[in-house]
Amino acid sequence: xxxxxxHPSTLSVQEGDSAVIKCTYSDSASNYFPWYxxxxxxRPQLIIDIRSNVGEKKDQRIAVTLNKTAKHFSLHITETQPxxxxxxxxxxxxxxxxxLIFGKGTTLSVSS
Amino acid sequence: SQTIHQWPATLVQxxxxxLSLECTVEGTSNPNLYWYRQAAGRGLQLLFYSVGIGQISxxxxxxxxxxxxxxxxxxxxxxxxxxxxxxxYLCAWAGGTxxxxxxxxxxxxx
Numbered sequence: 001x002x003x004x005x006x007h008p009s010t011l012s013v014q015e016g017d018s019a020v021i022k023c024t025y026s027d028s029a030s031n032y033f034p035w036y037x038x039x040x041x042x043r044p045q046l047i048i049d050i051r052s053n054v055g056e057k058k059d060q061r062i063a064v065t066l067n068k069t070a071k072h073f074s075l076h077i078t079e080t081q082p083x084x085x086x087x088x089x090x091x092x093x094x095x096x097x098x099x100l101i102f103g104k105g106t107t108l109s110v111s112s
Numbered sequence: 113s114q115t116i117h118q119w120p121a122t123l124v125q126x127x128x129x130x131l132s133l134e135c136t137v138e139g140t141s142n143p144n145l146y147w148y149r150q151a152a153g154r155g156l157q158l159l160f161y162s163v164g165i166g167q168i169s170x171x172x173x174x175x176x177x178x179x180x181x182x183x184x185x186x187x188x189x190x191x192x193x194x195x196x197x198x199x200x201y202l203c204a205w206a207g208g209t210x211x212x213x214x215x216x217x218x219x220x221x222x
């Protein structure tokens with residue numbers, strides 16, 4: 001089955017800096033890669049996703065890149081703000097009914 | 113619009129006691145339903161997922177079980193809880209690929 005590795009487990013940055021979180025996956029059939037943000041005590045919520053026919057996707061300060069050959073994808077947050085502090089999870093799945101497999105999460109701390 | 117309900121929000125149970133967590137989804141039919149557990153430092157661990165009534169796939173062998181008696185109902189159970197079962201349990205549904213999570217149940221086994 002699919003296995004998703006996520007690095008780093010913790011990341012501390014200064015406000016305004018960029019943050020990058022990387023994930024690798026094992027199943028070459030996976031073709032959908034979402035990222036979730038979980039604030040303390042709350043449920044995870046989708047912030048951005050990418051499908052295998054796209055190499056990069058951007059939404060304001062957040063971007064995701066995908067390298068299918070190397071089987072890795074990354075989340076990039078630019079101009080970080082304190083409210084970006086949270087746990088971020090990457091995930092991978094094959095479209096059409098199989099389960100989302102999550103990485104172990106990255107705790108991002110943005111200090112002002 | 114679709115909503116997901118999960119209860120209870122918090123639960124304290126003694127070791128050896130049974131467990132039943134319930135999750136229901138409204139506003140959609142035939143959803144994929146999931147149970148995840150989030151333990152400290154271990155991320156979101158997939159426990160069970162279901163693509164239809166009576167269809168349960170188990171990802172992690174343990175003393176938990178799941179059932180889907182109705183299309184929009186997913187239940188997580190245990191006959192005898194262990195201390196290691198403590199954690200934050202999240203139910204989720206997906207109509208296609210994106211997963212929507214319930215509010216979670218904080219389970220403490222004492």
